[in-house]
Amino acid sequence: MELIVNGLMLKSADYKENDKILTLLTAEKGKITAGIKGVRKAKAKLKFAAQPFCFAEYVLSEKGGRYTVVNASECESFYDLRTDINKFYAASAAAEAANALTYEGEDCREIFTRLIKTLSEMCGGAESRALISFLLFALGGAGYAVTAENCAVCGAPLHGLNKLKFDMDTGSFTCGECGNGAGASRVTYNVLRMVQGKSCEQDFITPDGEKRALRLIREYFSYKLNASFKSLSEYIRLI
Ligand SMILES: [Zn+2]
16 A cells, blocks of 8 residues: 655654665554665665655555555755754754653644754754753653743742753743752743743843753753754763
């Protein structure tokens, strides 16, 4: 049986001599894995379809619940993401998070649409803000929302306070006196609010703010998923 899906290539692994196994995030079938034959040969016609961030219409054949890519036509290559190393790692971090936070068999339409939009934004402009915004969205969708609101314990506004904490268990900020979190910076709190379109203290939006916010997100991701977040670590090292 043949079917056509709109898919984004999240991850590939070598298989046999010339083949690959792709992890595709699709609008129609959620996250799937599909084999693709011969793409490691220099002149393979479908080589592009196994490249990072390839967004294409994939034609799949299905047999006994296993998919094989038999054809593909590219919708968007996001070429700029492959020529700028910072953008490449930011996009890799978005793809890695999308892979880690979705499961086969569930509807992935929202995260699929959001990831395509994020990759376009990264091509056209500053990639770090687009990445933070996507990671917050993807974590929230998986039940690991990060909330940068009033103190999650006593309800006091956190603007104006120097000592804040972030609680990894609840994904929320508290004032210095409440909760069991570890110390968190006022800059991180404000950058997360800014990215979410909320009011923030402009004096605490510093040039290294996005990097600090990404560090917190990386720790939180690792804590929740019990896994390292390799491409985000690489991106943080680069910026
Ligand atoms: Zn409090």
